[in-house]
Amino acid sequence: MPRRSATEVAGSRSQTLAAAVQLASVVGLEGLTIGRLADRLGMSKSGLVGRFGSKEQLQLATLDQAADIFRRSVYKPASTAPPGLARLNAICDAWVAYLGRPPFPGGCFLTTAMVEFDARPGPVNAAVRTVMRGWLALLEREASTAIESGELPAGTDPKDVAFTINALAVGANCDFQLNRNPSSLQRARRAMAAVLDR
Amino acid sequence: MPRRSATEVAGSRSQTLAAAVQLASVVGLEGLTIGRLADRLGMSKSGLVGRFGSKEQLQLATLDQAADIFRRSVYKPASTAPPGLARLNAICDAWVAYLGRPPFPGGCFLTTAMVEFDARPGPVNAAVRTVMRGWLALLEREASTAIESGELPAGTDPKDVAFTINALAVGANCDFQLNRNPSSLQRARRAMAAVLDR
DNA sequence: CAGCAAAGAGAACGATCGTCCGCAATATAT
DNA sequence: ATATATTGCGGACGATCGTTCTCTTTGCTG
Numbered sequence: 001m002p003r004r005s006a007t008e009v010a011g012s013r014s015q016t017l018a019a020a021v022q023l024a025s026v027v028g029l030e031g032l033t034i035g036r037l038a039d040r041l042g043m044s045k046s047g048l049v050g051r052f053g054s055k056e057q058l059q060l061a062t063l064d065q066a067a068d069i070f071r072r073s074v075y076k077p078a079s080t081a082p083p084g085l086a087r088l089n090a091i092c093d094a095w096v097a098y099l100g101r102p103p104f105p106g107g108c109f110l111t112t113a114m115v116e117f118d119a120r121p122g123p124v125n126a127a128v129r130t131v132m133r134g135w136l137a138l139l140e141r142e143a144s145t146a147i148e149s150g151e152l153p154a155g156t157d158p159k160d161v162a163f164t165i166n167a168l169a170v171g172a173n174c175d176f177q178l179n180r181n182p183s184s185l186q187r188a189r190r191a192m193a194a195v196l197d198r
Numbered sequence: 199m200p201r202r203s204a205t206e207v208a209g210s211r212s213q214t215l216a217a218a219v220q221l222a223s224v225v226g227l228e229g230l231t232i233g234r235l236a237d238r239l240g241m242s243k244s245g246l247v248g249r250f251g252s253k254e255q256l257q258l259a260t261l262d263q264a265a266d267i268f269r270r271s272v273y274k275p276a277s278t279a280p281p282g283l284a285r286l287n288a289i290c291d292a293w294v295a296y297l298g299r300p301p302f303p304g305g306c307f308l309t310t311a312m313v314e315f316d317a318r319p320g321p322v323n324a325a326v327r328t329v330m331r332g333w334l335a336l337l338e339r340e341a342s343t344a345i346e347s348g349e350l351p352a353g354t355d356p357k358d359v360a361f362t363i364n365a366l367a368v369g370a371n372c373d374f375q376l377n378r379n380p381s382s383l384q385r386a387r388r389a390m391a392a393v394l395d396r
Numbered sequence: 397c398a399g400c401a402a403a404g405a406g407a408a409c410g411a412t413c414g415t416c417c418g419c420a421a422t423a424t425a426t
Numbered sequence: 427a428t429a430t431a432t433t434g435c436g437g438a439c440g441a442t443c444g445t446t447c448t449c450t451t452t453g454c455t456g
Contacts, residue, residue: 025317026317026318027318028226028228028314030226030228030229031228033412033413033414034413034414034415035412035413035414036412043434043435044434044435044436044437045414045415045435046415046416046417046434046435046436046437047433047434047435048434049414049415049416050432050433050434051433051434054414054415055413055414055415105317106316106317107316107317111313111372112313112314114372114376115309115310115313115314115372116226116310116313116314118304118305118372118375118376119223119224119303119304119305119375120224120225128376129376129377132376133377157385159381159385160385160388160389163369163373163382163385163386163389164366164369164385164389166369166373167365167366167368167369167370167372167373167386167389168362168365168366168369170365170368170369170372171361171362171364171365171366171368171369172365174309174312174313174316174365174368175361175364175365177316177317178312178316178323178326178327178330179327179331183357184361187355187357187358187361187362188361188365190358191358191361191362191365231442231443231444232443232444232445233442233443233444234442241404241405242404242405242406243405243406243444243445244404244405244406244407244445244446244447245403245404245405245406246404247444247445247446248402248403248404249403249404252444252445253443253444253445397456398455398456399454399455399456400453400454400455400456401452401453401454401455402451402452402453402454403450403451403452403453404449404450404451404452405448405449405450405451406447406448406449406450407446407447407448407449408445408446408447408448409444409445409446409447410443410444410445411442411443411444412441412442412443412444413440413441413442413443414439414440414441414442415438415439415440416437416438416439417436417437417438417439418435418436418437418438419434419435419436420433420434420435420436421432421433421434421435422431422432422433422434423430423431423432423433424429424430424431424432425428425429425430425431426427426428426429426430
């Protein structure tokens with residue numbers, strides 16, 4: 001069998017995770033099966049499991065990869081905007097755009113993973129919680145900046161802002177995935193604007 | 199003809215579905231397995247599948263049962279309030295209470311099923327869509343009533359109201375299931391109130 | 397009372413699950 | 427150049443998946 005160079009090996013692992021994210025966004029992290037993923041990659045089950053050790057570690061690596069893609073898609077394009085309200089608005093723009101043209105066929109991966117594992121204790125649950133906590137904390141920090149600078153009214157709870165914007169995004173993802181109607185995204189963006197335009 | 203009396207048969211089937219809903223709320227409709235459910239009920243796999251015909255029909259029956267429970271928990275206690283804003287507020291109250299003390303261990307079943315099947319075409323997807331469409335239409339109708347009677351400002355889009363309230367509930371369910379922190383519910387209720395107090 | 401319809405148990409099926417072992421081939425290090 | 431470590435394949439394992447078959451039990455019906 002042809003052996004591959006080091007860069008190709010690295011690329012191979014990244015290709016593996018890319019396929020894993022695609023698959024899991026549709027069938028869930030539990031439906032992400034060693035056999036199915038191996039088939040899709042044209043490799044053997046044992047070769048695939050050798051890369052990650054176990055299904056659970058494959059799930060964790062896939063979740064990490066999806067979280068990276070999410071941050072790249074939603075936070076990175078907004079990070080050039082000045083902190084506070086402008087950046088929050090840029091995040092909302094990028095977020096809604098991401099929901100409308102998701103990098104994965106099954107919609108927002110984090111939403112799927114969060115709902116799938118929110119009631120099942122274990123390492124995957126802990127990882128999902130960490131990712132979500134970090135993202136909400138980021139939103140909360142931007143909201144705090146906006147409040148301190150007077151862009152949002154004093155007395156506003158930054159946690160409320162983070163929670164509401166996140167809920168609107170999750171709801172928009174569900175609605176859009178279910179009905180494929182872009183109006184869900186517009187509604188979400190409008191509701192986000194209402195939260196930020198006080 | 200039924201082996202047992204009519205009420206006992208109904209009770210047995212209802213007990214089966216009750217266990218199915220409990221189980222599926224945690225592990226999902228796909229994780230709802232014939233073998234696991236049969237074990238939990240102390241009966242054989244063949245006996246269980248004989249009641250429904252196939253796993254898919256078991257999933258559909260379970261979804262229907264969960265939708266009934268949801269309507270009983272959220273809409274029924276609010277249905278005595280006068281139509282319009284008062285009823286919308288009563289629905290929000292009951293909804294948040296339902297999320298905080300869900301009849302199933304895994305949180306809102308409909309949210310789980312919706313996210314699980316939103317990207318997988320098939321009868322279950324269609325059933326989930328029907329349930330959600332009906333529920334959103336109900337919310338929308340109440341919002342329309344509130345607008346017509348002047349309880350909500352003219353020009354308000356009733357679909358926006360329905361979407362936003364639903365998104366807040368879905369977001370609250372995720373957040374609460376993930377962190378078991380009741381503040382998520384209070385935030386959701388406050389954000390709902392903000393939508394309804396314009 | 398005799399006969400029938402239905403329910404459920406038990407067992408088996410092919411398929412797939414996650415995991416592990418042994419072996420061959422390759423890359424790296426000495 | 428030789429030794430070592432890593433990679434991946436083929437194959438097998440026990441378990442469980444959904445489904446289907448036969449057979450027994452049991453209540454209803456005529």
